[in-house]
Amino acid sequence: MKTKWFSWLSHPESLLSCLTLVMLGWICNVDPTFLQWEVQKELSTHIWETALMALPMTLIILTGGIDLSIGSTMSLCAITAGMLHQHGVPLPMGCLAAALVGLAGGWFNGWFITRLKVHPLIITLATMAAFRGIAEGVSQARPLSGFPKSFTWLGQASWLGIPLAGWLFLGCLALCAWIMHGHRLGRYIHAIGYNEVATRYSGIRVNRILLGLYCLSGLSASIAAILFMARRNTAKADIGVGVELGVITAVVMGGVSIFGGRGSLFGVCLGLVLIHETREFVSWHWSRDELNLLALGSLLILSVVFQQLLGHKRSS
């Protein structure tokens, strides 16, 4: 009986669920106003972009790769749409162009990774500097704003009590869940992470899958950029600085192995919830931003240490 208990807890997902529930329960005691639906709905607008980019990132990390360039891709896409808008191109066309730029950025990363066999970490480190640099150069570091009301409305509107960005995320989540569980692609992605060479030899088109995933990542960054513009009514070369760190933190917190092959979308969602609620609650309750850094860092370390200790118990 006891061993069963531990094996149940050793799943990162179950540990995270417990952790999240305990935390929410505690918050409910300390400061119930924080958990009102209205408050949560407003605060949730801070996480949707990160959440959206976390989905392709999960798939990429499952294959054993990483994409550090998403924050910079975001700024490049935003600048594309903003510049086009400023030059009189209708905004929908601008957004379309931004999506294309995002795809192109992802394709560029993917091409280096699949064709030249450059490690994803290296090439995305380089494009992280290059993309933001291009955005800075094109925009001369100036902010672009003054988008039409109908566009900024997108950033505030909600349907059935959930912001539109939230619905977008749920849709993408459903799509990714289908890919991972209902389609053979999901198995291939896990397989690449386990053993890329063996997967290649089994006749699976690894390169094509990888290229697709990095394009997807670029696309998600462009959607995030459009969401940001709608929410803050500004496009600027410094948006999305450090976003990649938040996304990767959520993904690894959700129990996805950085070496690939292991992890689930559900865990990542829990990771996102945990990080988001911690961050918002710490500044809500204590109003000290430095505590936030401490809390997030220790939470990440403690959660993995727990996972490790409990997982260890099971195997011994």
Added chain:
Amino acid sequence: MKSRSEASVQGVYSTLTLLAFGLIFGACSPSENSQIGSESESILSSGKRITIALIPKKKGLPYFTSCASGAEEAARELGNVDLIYDGPTDGSPEKQASMIEQYALKGVDVIAVSPNDPEVVAPAMRKAREKGIHVITWDADAVTDARSYFVNQSTAQAIAYGMVDTMVQDLGGPEVKAQVAIVTAYLTAANQNIWIEHMKARMADTYPNLDLVAIKPSDEDQKLAFKVTQDLMKAYPDIKGFFGISSVSFPGAAEAVKQAGRSGEVMVTGLATPNSMKAYVQDGTVKSVVLWNTAELGYLTVQVGAALANGTLNPGDEQFVAGKLGEKEVAGDQVLLGDILVFNQENIDQYDF
């Protein structure tokens, strides 16, 4: 790869967790739902306790810490003010906007913000105003329709002109031909970019002998400011002056000039708190530092915030009595603090912040 049983176990977890989330949110929601709005209303009308959220551009900078000390003093004097002082430690405009949204939801009475980027922060400020919260700016202004008052220590133009004028004076007058360079914070830093615009305009209009050869970012990294200044001095051997226009880039630039042994020959000026520049002013690397009385700025901001919440400051007023500071001029929607301070060898020891 996941086995079938493992996958189904996961499914069970997801359902259970989602149910539990629903329960918690459900349990917390209904009882408190109406509290936020009504509470702040009642405080506003009776004028009892006032909560003021003071948001700096970047928490942890001595400049803002000294503003906060003045703000605390005002809160103590007024007696009925609860002061919250918090801001992004990394100076990110997006985080600042998120904080404004949080305070608006929490239902504070006054949000006083020093916007890191007027454009990014403006939508959040407008939303807060729609909720009936008094939103004012201090230290730097935002888009004018996003706030009710601006506690103005000096306009962007005055700061920029002040720095250029000080430089010209240090160099020995407007007839001296000189190359100068600007070491800024980030290339995208909104406030610095506005100053740079005005500085360029001032040089073009009034001092044609100043030749601006380079604008370099220091990414709020003193080391980089040091390095950039070092490189500029070597690449442009005739360069005569540096503007360090953020409190991090100024000491970095001054240190580079000092270590190159060109103190007194290459001028450095800019914005910084006197404490971080004392050593350079005393050894002559820096002749003058431009700033204002930061503690008084924080003090005045809290006074204005409290007066707005109490209803004692109304549109159209031309005077405002701010506690120990006495009467301050109100120009339209701006409360003016007073003059810029210039610290030099004679007076810098009198200030400690």
Added chain:
Amino acid sequence: MKDGFQGLRLGKWMLGLLKQRAAGLFCFTFLALGLVSLINPAFLAWGNLRDIAVQAAPVCIISCGLMLVLVLGEIDISVGSMMGVLAASMGAMVSATRWGLSPWIAVILTLILGTLMGALNGWLIAYLRVPSIMVTLGMLTALRGVTEVIMGGTWITDLPPGIRYLGTGSWMGLPICLWVCAGVIVLSTWLIHRTPLGRRIFAIGSQPRAAHLAGLPIQRVKFLVFAWTGFLTALATLVSVPQLSVVDSGIGVGMELLVVTCVVVGGTSVSGGTGHLSGVVFAVLLMTMISTLLIFMKLGENATYWSRAIQGLFILGAILLDHLVRSKKSS
């Protein structure tokens, strides 16, 4: 006669370098140097080269440690935040208005603190078997918070001359930090090539399973390497922070990114097992040179906004060249 002989040896040494993994980088660095010297010969002035070396030294010191971490197949992205904590605590220790300790004690305590922080990383990673990316990602965030708490909203502006000497002083005509950096490079070379520990690091990185079966103390080696990285970070802090008169709370922000970029551009395999110190040193030089190069090329004000893009393209160029050289070699 003797000069000719030495020239020959130098040539041979350079050829040897070309055969190594770092070859592409080597060419690229010299290409860039040559180009800029043509545009602005002042770049090659002794004073400028020394300043570049001084800027590169702390990065190089940390890179020497991080390279070993990467060779083990692990990663450490907490070095930047560690530097922040170390700088803040060092400043607080020596500042007359805070603790007012003597510089000697502060130096020793800083080194101990750095080693301890590295050891904490190492203990979590080696003995509790937590993936290094998660531990150091957590530390990256948490230690930044610690720095803010130590600084308490003010800066340290009164570093005593004793500690400033570490950053600004020089010995036998060379700045202290260059001596320290040279010492670390020599020590690392010796460690990698001449000691069992060095061989074990490479063995564990290239074949963890085989190393385990062969009875190598994997946990102890990992622990030691992380502690060593912490020590080197403290060393880098000690020689670089006192170059400035003010200790602010932003010291070390982004350092981890720079160091990781240098180490991987220098040809160290991200998946462990291979890495050359020479490549890393060249990469560090290249990366610290880029921004200076751009200033010396005097591209005008418009180019200011393109400088980050050019830096990115530099890294891309180095990667491409490295790829070309390697594919030539293998064919």
